[in-house]
Amino acid sequence: MIHIRNFIRRLVAPAYVRQIEAGGGGWRFQGVPMLPAPQQSALAARGPAKARAAALSMNNPIAARAVEAWAAALVGKGWQVQSQHPDRQIARVLNDELEALVWPLMPMIARAVVRDGECFVRMLSSPDGFRLSLLPADQIDPAMTRDLGDGARIVAGVEFDGSEQVTAYHVLPDAPGTPFGTYGETLRIPASEILHVFDRQFPGQVRGVTWLAPVLLKLADYDAASDAMLMNLKVQALFAGFITDLEGGTAGFDGTEKAGTVNVSLEPGAMRMLPPGSDVKFSQPSGGLSQQVEFIKSQLHEIAAGLGLMYEQLSGDLSQANYSSARFGLLEFRRRAEMLQRTLIEGQLLRPLWRHWIGWKALAGEISPEDATAPDYRAVRFVPPGWQWVDPLKEVNAEVRAIEAGLKSRAEVVAGRGRDLDEVDQEIAGDTRRPAQEGDA
Incomplete structure (x- = not known):
């Protein structure tokens, strides 16, 4: 009976000691930072x-x-x-x-x-x-x-x-x-x-x-690596080649000697017969550059992710972009940007500013104190700037069909472009009246 109990205990023991990996210990978490007091750390x-x-x-x-x-x-x-x-x-x-x-x-x-x-x-x-x-x-x-x-x-x-x-x-x-x-x-x-x-x-x-906090260190390293690559290419480009002469001469080249080093120049189309034991090796400044560029580009992808931006937005590199990828990336970015627009610009800046400004107008005598607290003066909407379209024809057709299907209103579509519906209607009315006035003339 005791042996059976011990067997069962050994069988179920791992279930009791198993932990969530993120909260566990071990050498793999050595050096991983922790943030036990985020307010104080901030x-x-x-x-x-x-x-x-x-x-x-x-x-x-x-x-x-x-x-x-x-x-x-x-x-x-x-x-x-x-x-x-x-x-x-x-x-x-x-x-x-x-x-x-x-x-x-x-x-x-x-x-x-x-x-x-x-x-x-x-x-x-x-x-x-x-x-x-x-x-x-x-x-x-x-x-x-x-x-x-x-x-x-x-x-x-x-x-x-x-x-x-x-x-x-x-x-x-x-x-x-x-x-x-x-x-x-x-x-x-x-x-x-x-x-x-x-x-x-x-x-x-x-x-x-x-x-920029999530990427500050990586940005500094990226800047240093980019400068190092540029200076490396610049230094390598100063040397066209290196001449080896076992007899200690210049292998038949003429040049100026300074500090024990002879600097020689090569003319386009020139051909030289080198003495026995002499050799010329040309420098290759671009050696391994493609691998370095790819690595630098991958770092830029990480920096863009940490900043909440698209890689194309951050780098200006549109060589890999197409309509589908650009639209998908922009939709994700715009969703976050709209959240921050509403919570920061509208919620923490414009709305409280409007309330204080209307209250000041009452104190300054521009409106009555009763008007300052009335819904007529308190009610306000703030329209954020509109987004530019990736493909205007496709997106306009989609908006038109959404309005016709009753899925969107004209006010919503116009506001999405950062415009005021009343102003748009006035402009359209003005455009309609203008040809009529010209015809009467």
Whole structure:
């Protein structure tokens, strides 16, 4: 009986000790990094990663292309503001005013979000006007962290109350490195005056991390490898060949001697009879270059994946692209870009900005306080920039058939192109009236 029990125990024992591989140990996981406290790790890495991303985006063409590609995807040719006010004349005035206020800053905001990981927009209001000011990320004091008691605290310059709500930002008088900048006590600015735009990767994350973080090390290595290959080819190209003369001469070539080395030149079409024991070997600067280029290209594929971009977007290399692959890649990229457009540009920037701006109009006496809280002034839509088509003929036909089948509305299709349906209808009406007026004339 005891032997049977031992046999059964040995049979089922592996089922009890078997583990999920990702949580197991062993030599294969030696050196693999772990992230037990992602919020704290993000705060610690934010500063060095931001500085490296800024340097690479100014000096490395691939990093610069990545920042510009994402900035263009987020803001493109501009967002359209569509007030839902029933008086269309008032709506157009509101739309034009806010677009004129925010559009000049949107490319800088998008670049800061991608390159630095975050952007701070301060709303400055006075009886004379309403304006926006961009604050460098390091001007929100990253070194200020303290416990305020009763659950309130300051973390990296961001102040929270006991209910985890952001109540204020602690801002330095000038950004670090500002010429003739002053250093002093931080200014406590209420959270209602600052818009903090960043992509949260973890619950409880306080400050943003550069979007280049997953590939910063690989980008630096890629840049160094590319420069090394270029310099290697440049040095090899300086030498046409090497002459060996066992008697210590120049094998019949004439040249200039310097530091024990004779430099000779070859003329096109020349033929030489070399003395016995002499030899000429020509350099091959391109030897093994194709394998190196393929390896570099594979690294660029990994960098593009880490940045969330298509390889063709990052490199500009369209030699391998066709309609199907380009469309599939663009659809995946656009899905992520639209998510970030809605959560970052619309959710964290434009919508709260609209609410504060309408409230300022009431304080400035441009509208009544009752209007400021009425749905007529509060209701607004934001239309992101439209996407260019890969094949206009196919995609227009598909949109037309979707409208005819009742699967899409004209408003949805027009908004997908980054246009306002009312403006499009007005333009079409104008085009229709123009030929009629010309015929009457």
